[in-house]
Amino acid sequence: MKRIIKLVVVILLTVVGSTKADNQLQKAADLYAAQLYEEAAEVYAHILETNKISPELYYNYANACYKSGQLGKAVLNYERALALRPNYEDAKFNLAFVNTQIVDKIELIDTFFLTQWFQSLGKLYTANQWGVISVISFVVALMLALLYVFASHRSWRKVGFFSGLVFLVISFVALSYSFSQQRKSEERAEAIVMVGSMSVKSAPDDSGTELFVLHEGTKVVIKSSLSDWLEIRIADGHVGWVKTSQIERI
Amino acid sequence: MIATLMALLAFADNVSFTASAPTAVANGQSFQLVYTVNASAKDLRVPAFNPFEVIAGPFTSQSHSVQFVNGKSLSETTIRYTYTLLPTKEGSFNIPSASIVVDKERYQSNSLTIKVLPADKAADSSSNTSQEQRGKVSISQQITDDNLFIRPIISRTKVREQEHIVLTYKIYSRVDLIDIQQVKFPDLKGFFVQEVDLPQNKQYALENYEGKNYNTIVLRQYLLYPQRPGTLEVEKLTCNAVVRVRNQAQVRSIFDDFFDTYQEVKKSLSTPAVKVSVSALPMPKPASFSGGVGSFAVKSKVNASELKANEAVTITVTISGNGNMKMVQNPEIKFPTDFETYEPKVTNSFTNTTSGVSGTKTIEYLAIPRHAGDYEIPETEFSYFDVSSQSYKTIILPAYHIKVGKGSENQGAAVSNFTNQEQVRMLASDIRYIDISDFELAELEESWIGTWKFWLAYLVPFFIALLALLFFRKQARENADLALMRNKKASSVARKRLKVAEKHLKADAKKEFYDELLKALWGYLCDKLGLPLAELTKENVATQLAACGVDLTDIEKFIRLLDDCEFVRYAPSNDDRATMDHIFKQTLDMIAKLEETIKR
Numbered sequence: 001m002k003r004i005i006k007l008v009v010v011i012l013l014t015v016v017g018s019t020k021a022d023n024q025l026q027k028a029a030d031l032y033a034a035q036l037y038e039e040a041a042e043v044y045a046h047i048l049e050t051n052k053i054s055p056e057l058y059y060n061y062a063n064a065c066y067k068s069g070q071l072g073k074a075v076l077n078y079e080r081a082l083a084l085r086p087n088y089e090d091a092k093f094n095l096a097f098v099n100t101q102i103v104d105k106i107e108l109i110d111t112f113f114l115t116q117w118f119q120s121l122g123k124l125y126t127a128n129q130w131g132v133i134s135v136i137s138f139v140v141a142l143m144l145a146l147l148y149v150f151a152s153h154r155s156w157r158k159v160g161f162f163s164g165l166v167f168l169v170i171s172f173v174a175l176s177y178s179f180s181q182q183r184k185s186e187e188r189a190e191a192i193v194m195v196g197s198m199s200v201k202s203a204p205d206d207s208g209t210e211l212f213v214l215h216e217g218t219k220v221v222i223k224s225s226l227s228d229w230l231e232i233r234i235a236d237g238h239v240g241w242v243k244t245s246q247i248e249r250i
Numbered sequence: 251m252i253a254t255l256m257a258l259l260a261f262a263d264n265v266s267f268t269a270s271a272p273t274a275v276a277n278g279q280s281f282q283l284v285y286t287v288n289a290s291a292k293d294l295r296v297p298a299f300n301p302f303e304v305i306a307g308p309f310t311s312q313s314h315s316v317q318f319v320n321g322k323s324l325s326e327t328t329i330r331y332t333y334t335l336l337p338t339k340e341g342s343f344n345i346p347s348a349s350i351v352v353d354k355e356r357y358q359s360n361s362l363t364i365k366v367l368p369a370d371k372a373a374d375s376s377s378n379t380s381q382e383q384r385g386k387v388s389i390s391q392q393i394t395d396d397n398l399f400i401r402p403i404i405s406r407t408k409v410r411e412q413e414h415i416v417l418t419y420k421i422y423s424r425v426d427l428i429d430i431q432q433v434k435f436p437d438l439k440g441f442f443v444q445e446v447d448l449p450q451n452k453q454y455a456l457e458n459y460e461g462k463n464y465n466t467i468v469l470r471q472y473l474l475y476p477q478r479p480g481t482l483e484v485e486k487l488t489c490n491a492v493v494r495v496r497n498q499a500q501v502r503s504i505f506d507d508f509f510d511t512y513q514e515v516k517k518s519l520s521t522p523a524v525k526v527s528v529s530a531l532p533m534p535k536p537a538s539f540s541g542g543v544g545s546f547a548v549k550s551k552v553n554a555s556e557l558k559a560n561e562a563v564t565i566t567v568t569i570s571g572n573g574n575m576k577m578v579q580n581p582e583i584k585f586p587t588d589f590e591t592y593e594p595k596v597t598n599s600f601t602n603t604t605s606g607v608s609g610t611k612t613i614e615y616l617a618i619p620r621h622a623g624d625y626e627i628p629e630t631e632f633s634y635f636d637v638s639s640q641s642y643k644t645i646i647l648p649a650y651h652i653k654v655g656k657g658s659e660n661q662g663a664a665v666s667n668f669t670n671q672e673q674v675r676m677l678a679s680d681i682r683y684i685d686i687s688d689f690e691l692a693e694l695e696e697s698w699i700g701t702w703k704f705w706l707a708y709l710v711p712f713f714i715a716l717l718a719l720l721f722f723r724k725q726a727r728e729n730a731d732l733a734l735m736r737n738k739k740a741s742s743v744a745r746k747r748l749k750v751a752e753k754h755l756k757a758d759a760k761k762e763f764y765d766e767l768l769k770a771l772w773g774y775l776c777d778k779l780g781l782p783l784a785e786l787t788k789e790n791v792a793t794q795l796a797a798c799g800v801d802l803t804d805i806e807k808f809i810r811l812l813d814d815c816e817f818v819r820y821a822p823s824n825d826d827r828a829t830m831d832h833i834f835k836q837t838l839d840m841i842a843k844l845e846e847t848i849k850r
Contacts, residue, residue, distance in 0.1 A: 025691075032684055052691035060684040067681075094681040131699045135707040142715040149719060154780070182699045 028060065037067035055085040059094070066098055071217040072194040072248075074098050079192065079219070079250040083185065086123055102217035103197075106235040122177045127185060130178035134171045141167035191232070191247040193218045198247075200240030204229030211240045220247060265289050267350050267357040274365040274456035276463040277340050280305055285331040285359060289352045297346040299335055302364075306334035337366040367458035393493050393517050396462075397424040400469065402484060402521045405604075411479050411531050412543035412574045413637055414606040416446070417472040419487055419521065422457070422464040428514065429492040430469065436485035440478055442577060444602045446471040473602055475574045479530035488520040531635055536642050540581060542634035544573015544606060548581070550630070550647040559622050559657035563589075565615045567630075567647065572608040573637070575600050580613050581632045581647065586625045587677065589617040619654040626651055740777030741845050744770045748838065755830050763830060764819035767837055771812060774841060788812065800847050808844075811836055 024047050031040035044061035062077030078095035081088055111119075125133065144164030151157045184190075197215045201208030204226045214220070220232040220242075228244045271283040285294065294308070308331040317324040345362040398421075405416040421430065454465040469489075476482055494512045531543070550567045557563060565583055569575070575598070585591050595616070600609035619625065630647040698704050747770035754763035776783050779794050788809055795805045811833070818829055 022688075029684060029686055047691075051693065053694055054689050054691050056685040056687070056689040057691060063681060063684045090682045090685065097679065097681050127697050127699050128695065131704060135704075138708055139711045142711050146715055146718055150722060178699050182697055185697070 025057075028064070032060070032064055032067075035067075037064050040064040041068050041070070041073075053084070055081040055088050055091065057081075058084065059088065059091045062091070062098075063094065066094070071098065071102055072192055075102070075217040075219070076192040076194070076248055076250060079190070083250060084126070086125055098217065103215035104218040106218070108235050109237050122180055125177075125181070127178050127181035130174050130181055134174035134178055137167045137171040137174060141165075141171055188249040189222045191220050191222055191230075191249045193220065193246065194248050195246045198242055200232065200238075200242055202240060204231070204241045208241060212238060214242075222247075222249070265352050265355075265357055267291075267348075267352075267359045269345070269348060269359040269362050271335075271345070271362050271364055272456060273363070274367055274458075275337055276367050276456065276458070277337050277369040279369070280334050280336045283333045283335055283345070283362070285348055285350070287329050287350055287352065287357070288326065289329075290327050291329060291350045291352045291357075293351040294331055294348065295350070296333070296348045299333070299345060301339045301343065302335040302337055302345075304333055305336045307331070308333050337364075340366050340368050342366070367456060367463055368461070369463075393425055393495070393515060398422070398427065398491055398493065398517060398519065400487065400489065400519045400521050402487065402524050404484070404524050404526065407525070408527050408529070409476060410543060410635070410637065410640075411477070411528055412475055412541070412577060412635070414544075414574065415474045415476070415526060416604045417474050417484060417524075419469040419471075421467050421469055421491070421519075422459055423466070423491075424462065424464055426494040427465070427467075427491060428494050431490045431492060431516075433469070433489040434487065435470065436487050438472070438474060438484060440476060440480075440482040441484075442475040442477055442574065444473040444475075444576075444607055446473060446602045446604060471604065473604075473607060474526075475577065476526065476528040479528050482526045482528055484524040484526065486520050486523050488518065491517045491519050493517060532640075532642075536631075536633040536644060538581070538631035538633045538644065539642065540579045540632055540634055542569075542573055542575075542578040544571055544575075544634065544637055546571035546573060546578070546632075546634050546645075548632045548645045548647065552627075552650045552652070555651060556653045556655070557619070558655045559619055561657075562616055562618050563652060565617075565627070565650070567613045567615070568610055569613070569632070570610040572606045573634070575607045575609060575611055578611065578634070581630050583615050583630050583647075584628055585615075585617045586619075586627070587675075588621055588623075589619050589625070591615070591617045619652070622654050622656045624651070624653055740774050741841065743777060744774040744841050747773065748834075748841075751834065751837075755834060758827070760830065761819060763834075764815050767833065768812070768815050768819075771808075771815070771837065771840075774844070778844065795844075798847070800844065804840075804843060804847070807836075808840055811840055 024043055028040045028043035028047070031037075031043060041061065041064035044057065044064055047057060048061065058077045058081035062074045062081065065071075065077060066074035075095065075098055078091050078098065081091040082095065085091075122130075141164050144160045144167060146160075148157050148160030148164060151160055193214050193216055195216060197213055199210040199213050202211050203209070214234070218234070220234050223231040223233055223239065225231070225244070226241075229241050230244055230247065231239065231241050232247070233239045265288065267285070267287045269283065269285050272281055275281045283299070285296070296308075311330045311332070313326075313328045313330075315326045317326075342363060342365045345364065347361045348359045349356050350359070351357075400419060400421050403416075403418040403420055409415055421427070448468060448471060452467050454467055457464055457466045459466075474484075493515050495515050496512055546569055548567060548569050550565060553564045553566070554561075567581060567583075569578060580594055580596065595614040597612040597614075598609065600607050600611075627650040629649045631644050632647060633642055633644040635641070636643045747766055751763050751766035751770060754760075754766055772783065772786060775781075775786060775791055775794075779791075779798070781790075781794070792805050792809060795808065796802070800808075814833060818833065
């Protein structure tokens with residue numbers, strides 16, 4: 001009986017759904033609401049093929065993937081949503097939740113807390129957002145410099161001088177973050193394991209020694225590539241080679 | 251005496267009239283059919299005994315017994331009509347009921363079904379005339395494996411998991427079997443075992459097996475429920491049979507034929523092992539699969555749909571049917587989380603028969619709602635594997651709507667000292683729902699970091715600022731340069747004036763000297779404090795200097811110096827030169843001191 005209802009829903013939705021992306025989105029949301037997660041995921045994937053994107057779209061797609069049991073795709077798409085909007089609260093929450101479900105638990109290397117702060121601060125905004133922050137704080141710094149120059153009162157001049165200096169520093173920091181984020185998104189060095197389990201080899205060769213095994217959903221960093229092999233590093237610092245088809249870049 | 255007996259008989263209303271005969275006989279061997287009536291009777295009418303041949307009878311025998319118990323007499327009369335019949339055909343035949351008249355009333359007997367087995371081949375071939383006619387089986391004197399053995403009879407060798415098999419251990423005997431001893435029943439690994447209750451007094455039954463007729467007796471009967479798929483083995487059973495054998499003495503006396511001597515002989519028997527192939531239940535199993543295999547019916551009922559808080563609600567689920575009843579799991583009833591639930595109480599009433607364990611299982615679920623409100627107990631699914639259709643079947647127990655009113659006041663008062671607050675319990679965690687707002691889709695925005703636009707965003711404001719600086723540079727200079735320069739040059743200006751004053755001092759020009767000195771002091775203050783000359787008064791100066799962190803004593807000295815200068819300038823003094831020297835020195839000290847204190 002349930003199956004029949006599901007089938008009817010699918011048919012109705014396909015009939016109603018038109019080619020427009022908005023309708024497609026609505027259709028996917030309806031399928032999701034009807035707990036037809038696989039079908040919803042298919043629709044989202046179809047929308048993504050049109051190269052129109054948004055963080056919400058990736059987020060919804062990831063939800064549908066998770067609900068239909070595709071952990072790897074779910075993690076990948078949460079990461080993509082977060083790459084577009086780093087402070088996407090729901091995506092962060094769901095990614096953290098899904099990360100508790102993946103098989104591999106990797107001990108992070110202890111890094112100095114200031115380094116960690118600097119790194120996590122950089123991940124707060126995208127390259128463009130950091131660029132805007134940099135430009136704005138540069139302009140503010142200029143205005144404060146003018147205040148310093150033109151202010152008649154001694155205290156105003158003081159304010160202008162020091163806060164101007166602070167904003168100039170902020171501008172430079174934001175600029176450097178902007179460039180580092182830019183480099184990160186151009187490199188696309190981070191990737192997610194897409195296969196159920198894969199063995200990581202010591203050499204870019206099938207006969208290489210099997211170093212360790214990673215499971216679906218684990219995040220790796222790509223260091224280099226050789227034909228169809230990629231050298232990866234995992235969070236605890238271990239390095240090895242895997243086939244290109246086994247992982248997908250964020 | 252006789253009259254009373256007759257009266258008693260007349261009152262004996264429980265007249266029984268029965269027919270009895272063995273259920274199985276061998277072809278060509280006579281047997282007895284006996285009609286028994288427990289009252290004096292007449293006019294026996296028997297049916298046609300087709301296809302049996304009456305070779306003797308009816309013989310009538312009557313027995314009479316009178317018992318006195320506690321002064322009361324009980325009399326029993328039994329009349330037996332015995333027919334000796336000879337079967338002529340093999341097969342299963344029915345003998346219809348006979349009738350008899352007791353006290354002018356006609357009673358019907360039971361009908362009988364008699365199975366006629368083929369004649370014993372061995373007996374035929376041997377044409378042994380010494381075989382006993384009254385027995386059904388020719389008693390052999392030789393104890394061989396053919397004459398005495400035990401057979402495990404299994405109802406099926408290919409079954410589903412959890413589907414019942416009947417395992418019967420039957421003894422086949424053609425000898426005078428007395429007893430079975432030291433029975434070692436097999437360890438039935440991989441099965442859930444239920445023993446079938448057998449009648450208390452076991453009786454021999456005739457059975458034709460591989461062309462021979464045997465006296466058979468069921469030793470034990472089991473219901474087996476395989477617990478895992480694969481090939482399961484029923485191990486062998488061993489026992490000792492005690493057989494009575496007639497002594498065949500070499501020297502036969504004349505009495506031997508009359509007084510036979512017997513000897514008891516033991517023979518050990520064992521059964522072959524039996525293999526059963528068990529296939530797994532088909533996948534996928536439904537989520538609500540209870541483990542039940544067989545055929546079941548499930549009913550549920552609730553004792554009340556409207557009640558008060560703290561009163562108990564009971565849902566009774568009755569599972570009835572045939573199958574692996576003992577292995578059926580209780581269906582899980584999802585009471586609202588706010589209900590206090592208890593372990594369900596289970597009552598079983600099962601009977602083990604050869605067709606499986608059947609009966610009912612009653613499960614009572616007790617729950618106590620602690621708060622008022624409308625609650626819904628959702629539908630409960632119960633799934634089992636139906637053997638006859640070889641598929642899973644799901645029975646849906648109905649949902650119940652329960653209305654809970656406020657509890658009685660007494661119970662409320664008992665807990666009134668406590669607050670009813672509870673921590674919000676997290677029941678489970680899951681991902682958040684999808685974003686259902688109308689979000690816009692857009693092409694992937696290109697990075698503008700490092701493009702000429704990006705750098706322009708820096709350069710344009712920079713040039714605007716530079717232009718502003720150029721445009722308003724006069725103002726800037728006035729603000730910044732003059733103020734700063736005056737500050738910086740304050741002491742040098744003062745020094746210059748002091749030098750002029752020193753000239754006047756040497757020239758003894760008293761008035762000019764003091765003028766210059768005052769100018770130097772006021773001018774220094776103006777420059778240093780960044781205030782126009784017009785705004786300077788002595789009081790003003792005191793507060794300003796204090797604000798700049800100058801000591802109060804120094805301020806006092808400074809003010810006095812100013813006063814002295816002004817006073818001495820206009821006052822004729824006799825010791826001009828000394829005073830002028832003194833004041834000049836004081837002024838130099840003062841400026842040096844201020845210069846040190848007010849560092850701008």
